[in-house]
Every structure is written in structure tokens, then in C-alpha cells.
Amino acid sequence: MFDFSIRAESLSKQYMIGQERGYKNFREVIGEVASAPFRRLRSSNNGNGRSKRSAEDFIWALKDVSFEVKPGELVGIIGRNGAGKSTLLKILSRITKPTRGHAVINGRVGSLLEVGTGFHPELSGRENIYLNGAILGMRKAEINRKFDEIVSFAEVEKFVDTPVKRYSSGMYVRLAFGVAAHMETEVLLVDEVLAVGDAQFQKKCFNKMREIGNDGRTILFVSHNMAAVRTICKRGLILEPGKSVEVGEINKVVDAYLARANEEARDQTSSETESFLVHDVLIKPVESEVVKTFEPLDIVVRFTPKQEIEDPGVYVSILTSEHRRLAGLDFRDFASVHKLRAGQLVEMGFRIESFPFLPGTYQLEIHLKDMAQHKFEFVPKNYQFEVAVTPIYAGRKLDGWFGEVGLQAQPIAREGGEFITEQDQALV
Amino acid sequence: MSERVQAHQFNVPTFQIDPPQSWISLGLKELWEYRELLYFLTWRDIKVRYKQTVLGAAWAVIQPFFMMVVFSLFFGRLAKVPSDGIPYPVFTFCALLPWQLFAHALTESSNSVVASQNLITKVYFPRLIVPISAVLAGLLDFAIAFVILLGMLLYYGIVPGWQIATLPAFIVLAIMTALGIGLWLSALNVQYRDVRYTINFLVQIWLFATPVAYPSSLIPEKWRPLYGLNPMAGVVEGFRWALLGKANPPGAMLWVSIAVVVLMLLGGLFYFRRMEQRFADIV
Numbered sequence: 001m002f003d004f005s006i007r008a009e010s011l012s013k014q015y016m017i018g019q020e021r022g023y024k025n026f027r028e029v030i031g032e033v034a035s036a037p038f039r040r041l042r043s044s045n046n047g048n049g050r051s052k053r054s055a056e057d058f059i060w061a062l063k064d065v066s067f068e069v070k071p072g073e074l075v076g077i078i079g080r081n082g083a084g085k086s087t088l089l090k091i092l093s094r095i096t097k098p099t100r101g102h103a104v105i106n107g108r109v110g111s112l113l114e115v116g117t118g119f120h121p122e123l124s125g126r127e128n129i130y131l132n133g134a135i136l137g138m139r140k141a142e143i144n145r146k147f148d149e150i151v152s153f154a155e156v157e158k159f160v161d162t163p164v165k166r167y168s169s170g171m172y173v174r175l176a177f178g179v180a181a182h183m184e185t186e187v188l189l190v191d192e193v194l195a196v197g198d199a200q201f202q203k204k205c206f207n208k209m210r211e212i213g214n215d216g217r218t219i220l221f222v223s224h225n226m227a228a229v230r231t232i233c234k235r236g237l238i239l240e241p242g243k244s245v246e247v248g249e250i251n252k253v254v255d256a257y258l259a260r261a262n263e264e265a266r267d268q269t270s271s272e273t274e275s276f277l278v279h280d281v282l283i284k285p286v287e288s289e290v291v292k293t294f295e296p297l298d299i300v301v302r303f304t305p306k307q308e309i310e311d312p313g314v315y316v317s318i319l320t321s322e323h324r325r326l327a328g329l330d331f332r333d334f335a336s337v338h339k340l341r342a343g344q345l346v347e348m349g350f351r352i353e354s355f356p357f358l359p360g361t362y363q364l365e366i367h368l369k370d371m372a373q374h375k376f377e378f379v380p381k382n383y384q385f386e387v388a389v390t391p392i393y394a395g396r397k398l399d400g401w402f403g404e405v406g407l408q409a410q411p412i413a414r415e416g417g418e419f420i421t422e423q424d425q426a427l428v
Numbered sequence: 429m430s431e432r433v434q435a436h437q438f439n440v441p442t443f444q445i446d447p448p449q450s451w452i453s454l455g456l457k458e459l460w461e462y463r464e465l466l467y468f469l470t471w472r473d474i475k476v477r478y479k480q481t482v483l484g485a486a487w488a489v490i491q492p493f494f495m496m497v498v499f500s501l502f503f504g505r506l507a508k509v510p511s512d513g514i515p516y517p518v519f520t521f522c523a524l525l526p527w528q529l530f531a532h533a534l535t536e537s538s539n540s541v542v543a544s545q546n547l548i549t550k551v552y553f554p555r556l557i558v559p560i561s562a563v564l565a566g567l568l569d570f571a572i573a574f575v576i577l578l579g580m581l582l583y584y585g586i587v588p589g590w591q592i593a594t595l596p597a598f599i600v601l602a603i604m605t606a607l608g609i610g611l612w613l614s615a616l617n618v619q620y621r622d623v624r625y626t627i628n629f630l631v632q633i634w635l636f637a638t639p640v641a642y643p644s645s646l647i648p649e650k651w652r653p654l655y656g657l658n659p660m661a662g663v664v665e666g667f668r669w670a671l672l673g674k675a676n677p678p679g680a681m682l683w684v685s686i687a688v689v690v691l692m693l694l695g696g697l698f699y700f701r702r703m704e705q706r707f708a709d710i711v
Contacts, residue, residue: 002440015709094445094552096708103445109552117550120472122479127472134468135551186440 002106005187005218006069006092010101013062013087061087064101065245067237069220071106071186074213076233076250077222078257083239085222089113089189092220107186107218110136114191116176121165125156125175128164132179146182153208154178174201181208187218206232226254227389258388259289273377276368278303279345283364283385286351290388293358293406299329300349301366301379309340313369314348315376321361321384326404332371358406359389448705454697458554466557466564473536473565488569489576492524499524503641512643514672518584522671523640523664525577526602529570530660531631533603536562537610538627541618545711555704556697559614563607570599581671589673598666604689605659611696615703618711639664644681656684659692 062084069075077085090096092103093111118135119128129150133143151157154174156167164172190209209232213219223229229236229250236253238246246253271278279302286296301314314331329350331337340346364383369376413420459466478484496517503509504516511519537559541548544558581588617623638660639646647655655661662685 090549090708091445094443095549097448097705098445100447102447105443105445107440107442109443111551114550118547120476122476123472127475131468131472134465135547135553137465137553140464 002071004068004104005071005073005107006067006103006105006220008068008092008101008103009066011062011065011088011091011098011103012060012100013084013091013096014099015059015061016057017059061241062091062098062239063243065239066101067245067247069218069235071218072213072216073235074209074219074221074233076229076236076253077220077239078224078226078229078236078254079239080241080261083241085239086113086191088239089191089220089222093189105187108137109187109189110180110183110185111189112177112180112191113189115173115180119164119172119176122163124163125151125160125167128175129179132176136180136183137185138183142184150175150178150182153181153204170198170201177201177205181205181212185217187220188212189220191222192224202228226258230254230389255289255388258386271379271381273368273379275306275309275370275375275377276303276379277306278366278368278379278381281364281366281383282347282349283383291355291385292388293356294354294408297352297355298349299352299364300347301368302345302347303368304345305340305342307342309370310372311370312337312340312346312348313371315367315369316350317365317367318357319363319365320404321363323363326357326362332369354408355387356405356407357387358404359387360404361386450702452698452701452705454701455554455556459556462554462557465553466561469557469561470564473561474568477565485568485572488572492521492528492573493576495524496521499641509642510646512645512668514586514668515584518580518586518672519643519668520641521577521580522668523638525570525573526598526663526667527635527638527640527660528573529566529599529602530606530663531635532566532569533563533606534610534613534631535627536565537606538613538617539624540610541614541707542621542624542711548711549708555707556611556700559610559700560607563603563610566606567603577671586672588671591670591673593670594666595670598663598670601659601666601686601689602663604693605663608659608689608692608696611700612692615696615700618703618707634658634660637661653680653684656681657688659685659689661685 065084065088077088079085087096089111090113091098092105093109093113095111095113116128116132118132120131123131129147130140130143134140138146151160154171154177156171156175159167159171164175167175206228209219209221213232219232221229221233233250236248236250238253238257246256248256270280282298282300282302283291284298284300285291286298288295291297299316301316305312312331315328317328318326320326329352331348331350334350337348362385364385366379366381366383367376368379478487481487483490499520500517504511504520509516540558540562541555547553548555548558613623613627635641637658644652644655644661644665662682666682
């Protein structure tokens with residue numbers, strides 16, 4: 001057996017951006033050649049005689065990406081848009097060549113970079129299965145063997161001989177994925193194609209991918225759907241635009257990525273009320289990188305009073321993304337603080353020992369108070385944060401079916417006065 | 429690990445991915461491995477061409493037929509262009525067949541890479557398949573028109589001699605010519621889109637440089653090898669010789685044509701393979 005399935009060393013890809021899009025016509029070429037001597041006199045960044053290109057005209061879509069994937073691993077590739085995820089897949093699929101660096105792949109590669117590559121609208125479903133299968137690299141004999149499986153996966157039995165241009169978009173996508181899902185390559189590269197289709201179809205695709213993984217094939221899966229990536233993949237790769245890569249166990253990797261994304265997304269600008277200058281609100285999980293249900297969370301408001309505050313207070317409301325009030329914390333209920341001087345940086349807030357709300361998007365509403373002067377000032381900003389989806393609660397993923405609040409509970413079961421569960425069956 | 433993957437471990441291919449190189453192999457072995465895809469793409473081109481048309485495959489015949497009628501009228505009858513002692517219509521139709529194959533193959537293959545950009549940017553396969561399938565797709569039209577040609581031979585009472593056995597060789601030569609140029613043009617077209625617009629003009633001029641409407645016996649003997657630099661001259665005269673049993677077999681002219689075709693094809697293959705490395709980035 002091979003000790004690696006994919007090994008990438010310093011893969012880098014440079015693209016030109018701006019006016020020169022790659023193809024030209026003879027007029028431009030002649031123009032460039034004619035004006036070359038004049039440009040050389042005028043001096044340019046690189047005196048190579050061709051059209052002047054400065055550093056801004058180039059962009060590194062990938063820079064020094066190195067990693068190794070073992071046979072049978074399922075790796076998720078995540079990153080912001082433009083981080084180079086699709087470029088990496090294209091290089092590994094041999095569609096485009098790297099500018100620098102090398103890679104070695106043991107095994108045939110099947111790439112799913114787009115749904116229905118090569119589908120022709122005038123041809124029937126049957127004909128397109130053969131065409132698309134051949135394009136993806138399957139032999140005719142192989143397609144023959146898998147034909148019925150593909151058709152039943154796609155649920156298009158009745159329409160197999162109708163031209164594909166008459167298909168609904170759902171049928172189209174199911175058929176396209178159906179063909180690709182039945183490739184028998186050792187390595188499978190999948191690029192966000194599962195973003196199309198309804199929820200039921202997506203579930204079918206995930207199951208199929210898990211099945212493929214169980215078969216011992218290597219899968220590289222690019223997605224923005226963190227839940228999917230957590231479910232299907234064991235390891236993860238974060239790509240950042242033009243930077244090298246972070247690799248690790250999938251949940252750690254996704255958490256790190258989300259934490260960074262949240263931090264950037266959160267509004268960093270300051271806000272002002274009558275008596276206070278509010279810099280920002282820290283929403284920091286104590287033990288992890290992302291906010292998780294049942295884990296400790298610090299919420300701290302950082303502000304500077306514009307005048308002396310005699311009896312300061314902070315009121316934090318936790319709201320749903322639709323602004324429905326879930327809970328509130330008033331600082332005065334917990335402690336009192338001495339007079340605050342003007343102009344000093346103050347941090348006031350709470351440590352919530354076990355954050356009870358389920359994965360989703362939430363808002364914070366902040367009020368700052370001076371009780372002595374009966375001031376109750378609303379900070380005119382919405383502080384939003386995400387509670388991450390994680391497998392918790394006895395290994396089961398909590399979702400909207402349970403509502404908004406998680407409950408930590410112990411099971412009770414008695415028959416005729418006797419306990420019929422083991423007493424020490426804990427939940428988490 | 430499942431058994432299927434383990435069984436593969438003994439014949440699993442390894443791929444090396446490197447930055448673009450200037451010297452690159454022709455990749456013919458890989459082309460052979462992908463032969464089924466070549467078949468499917470050619471089949472697709474053919475199938476799609478006549479879908480939803482009323483006349484369908486009749487189009488394959490209409491064009492050369494009407495060209496023959498027009499040529500016969502204006503060149504044969506009015507301008508009294510000689511035709512080596514053979515009735516003018518059959519003389520010119522016989523040449524129009526390989527010409528049609530060539531012109532069509534040239535037009536289709538030169539734009540083939542650009543037209544397949546959605547495939548080229550999404551899937552890996554040897555890109556050579558694209559212009560090759562464009563050229564091969566014209567063979568069906570050729571076959572249909574050939575049947576009409578046989579009908580014409582019958583009508584004029586011309587019975588081909590043993591020379592007809594050489595016909596397949598000339599057909600292959602016509603395909604090689606189209607492919608040779610098609611490879612150069614399709615690769616150039618990706619970078620310089622002018623090529624697409626010069627193609628029509630090129631084909632028109634080429635038609636008159638080829639002995640379709642007139643016999644090559646019109647060219648003075650000493651110039652004929654030079655005339656053979658146009659590979660289609662050799663092809664067309666070869667066709668006529670094979671089917672119509674003319675007196676002299678094509679001589680030096682044909683050999684010059686063959687040499688040109690071979691050089692063009694090899695050059696085209698290497699150039700295409702070299703430029704192929706950047707197709708997905710530029711197209």
C-alpha cells in the first residue's frame with residue numbers, strides 16, 4: 001500500500017489580473033512590438049521588452065501550499081472566497097499547472113468541479129450519462145455496469161430518454177451528481193457542487209460521499225458548509241488567500257476558521273452614547289475558540305466614560321437573530337462598582353458558566369447605566385455572534401428540532417420503584 | 429480498507445504534477461487510453477449537428493452538390509475550363525468531396541479548443557482529443573456525399589480501375605492535412621482570437637489554390653512540385669486518379685504534399701502539446 005495518496009510540496013499559482021486577460025489579437029501584439037523601444041527608454045520595472053507589468057498586475061492565488069494526505073482519508077478544504085480552494089483542486093486535477101512547486105498523486109483522480117460537465121441539452125439523459133461518464137474518465141463497460149444504479153440514484157427512470165433540456169433543475173443536478181458519484185477512482189476531488197439541490201438531495205449526496213469514504217477512497221472536499229465538512233471529513237485544511245495552509249483534526253480546524261471569520265465579521269467600530277464611548281464588546285469563549293452550547297462564555301463591554309459616573313451599571317440582553325429577547329443580565333444584580341472617572345478604559349461584563357443556547361445566530365443589546373443619575377443609555381449597535389454547531393449532548397448534534405435552549409438533564413426511569421437505568425449514565 | 433482498493437494497489441497509476449515545461453512528450457500513449465472519450469465526443473458532435481433540423485443528413489450532400497452545379501455552369505461551360513477529358517461535373521464533384529472534408533475539418537478544429545472551454549476548465553483529459561474529434565466528425569458527411577459520388581460515376585458510366593484501392597490512403601492524407609493545420613490553428617486561436625476570423629478567408633483562398641475547379645495539368649510541369657506545397661493539391665489529384673482512372677498517377681507533386689503534411693502534423697502536435705499547459709488559464 002502506498003504511504004501517501006496525495007503529496008503536495010510548495011504548490012503556488014500566480015495569475016495575471018487587470019487588462020491583459022490572456023488572449024489578445026494581432027493588433028495588440030503589433031502595437032506592443034512597435035512601442036517596445038520607446039518603453040525601454042522610459043524605463044520600466046522589468047526590462048524584458050514585453051508589455052510593462054508591475055507587481056500589482058500579479059496575484060498569488062496559492063502560495064507555498066504543502067500537505068500530505070494518506071490513502072482513505074477524508075479531508076475538508078475550507079477558507080474564504082478567493083483563498084485558492086478551487087485553484088488547488090484544479091491543480092491536483094491536472095487541469096491547470098502550478099507556477100511553482102510539485103505534487104505527486106498515487107491513484108486515478110476523479111474531479112467533481114462542476115455539476116454536469118459536458119452535458120449537452122439536446123441529448124437524452126441516457127446519452128448524457130455515457131457522455132459525461134466518458135468525460136469524467138469512465139470506460140464504456142463501467143458505465144454499462146453502473147447505468148441502472150446511476151439512474152435509480154438520480155430518480156429519473158421515467159425520463160431517461162428525454163432530452164436533458166426538458167429536465168427540471170433538480171433532475172439535472174441529481175443526474176449529474178449521480179454519474180460522478182459512481183466513478184471508481186482512488187482519489188475524489190469535490191468542489192462545492194453539493195451547494196445546489198434541495199435538502200433531501202444534499203443529504204443523499206453526503207451519505208453517498210460517506211459511503212465512498214468507507215470504501216477506502218481518498219476524498220478532498222471543498223465546502224462552505226461547515227456542518228457538512230464536520231460530518232464527512234476527518235481532517236481539515238484551511239487555505240488563506242495567497243498564504244500557506246493550516247492542517248489538523250476537522251473540528252479544531254473548523255473552529256479556528258469560524259473564530260477568525262466571526263472576529264472579522266463582527267463590527268469593530270466604536271459607538272457613542274451621551275455619557276459613554278463604547279469601543280467594542282468582547283464575546284469570548286473561555287475554553288475554546290468558538291462559542292459552544294453549555295460552555296463558559298465571557299461577555300465584556302469595553303468603554304470609556306465621558307464624564308464621572310457615580311453608580312455605573314451594564315445591562316446585557318441576549319436576543320435571537322429576529323430580535324426576540326431570550327435573556328438578560330444586569331450587573332447591579334451581581335456586584336457594585338465604585339465611581340468611575342472620566343477618560344479611563346473600563347471593562348465590565350459577565351462570565352456565563354454554561355451558555356444554554358443552541359447553535360445559531362444571536363444578537364447582543366447593550367445598555368450602560370448610571371443609577372445615581374437615572375441614566376439608562378442604549379448602545380446603538382447590534383453585536384452579533386454565532387454559536388457553533390458541535391457534536392455535544394451525548395454525541396448527538398443539537399439542532400432546531402430541540403428549540404433554542406439546551407437543557408442539561410439526567411435521566412430518571414423507575415419500574416415498580418426500582419431504577420431501570422444505570423444511575424450513572426451521564427449525558428455529556 | 430476494502431478489497432477493491434487493495435486489489436488496485438498493484439496497478440494504480442502515479443501522477444507527477446509540475447510547473448509548465450518547454451519540452452514535452454507527445455502523449456500518444458495517454459491519447460490511446462482515452463480513445464473511448466474520443467469516440468464519445470465525435471459521436472456527440474455528429475449526433476447534435478442534425479438534431480432538430482428538417483433536412484438532417486441531406487445537408488451533407490447539398491453543399492457539395494450545389495457547388496458542383498455552380499462550378500459546372502461557370503467554370504465548366506462558360507469559362508470552358510478543361511477537365512482532363514472527364515465530364516466536368518464528375519471531375520469537380522470528385523474533388524469537392526475531399527475538399528469539403530478538409531474545409532469543414534479546418535473550420536471546426538481551429539475553433540474547437542475555445543468552443544470546449546467549459547470542458548477544458550473543469551475536467552482533465554488529453555486536450556488533443558478536442559481537435560481530433562472535430563476533424564473526425566466530418567467523416568460522416570464525407571461518407572454520405574461519397575455515396576452520391578458513386579451514383580454520379582454510375583450515371584456517367586465511369587468504372588474505377590485497381591487504383592481505387594489507394595483511395596483510403598488519400599482519405600487518410602486529407603484527414604492528416606486538416607489535422608496538421610487544425611492543431612496549429614486551434615492552439616494559436618486560444619491565445620490570439622484573430623485566427624477565428626482569418627479562417628474563412630483562408631479557406632476561400634485555399635480553394636482556389638487547390639485544383640478543385642480546374643485540373644493541375646493547367647500548371648506548367650516545372651512548377652508542379654512547388655504547387656505540391658499545397659498538400660490538398662496532392663490529395664485532390666490523388667482522389668481523381670483513384671476514382672476516375674486518369675492517365676498519369678500523381679508524381680513529384682504528391683510526394684511534396686506528403687512531406688509537407690508530415691512536417692505540419694508533427695510540428696502541430698508538438699506546438700499544441702506545449703501550449704496545452706496553459707489552455708485552462710487563458711481560454
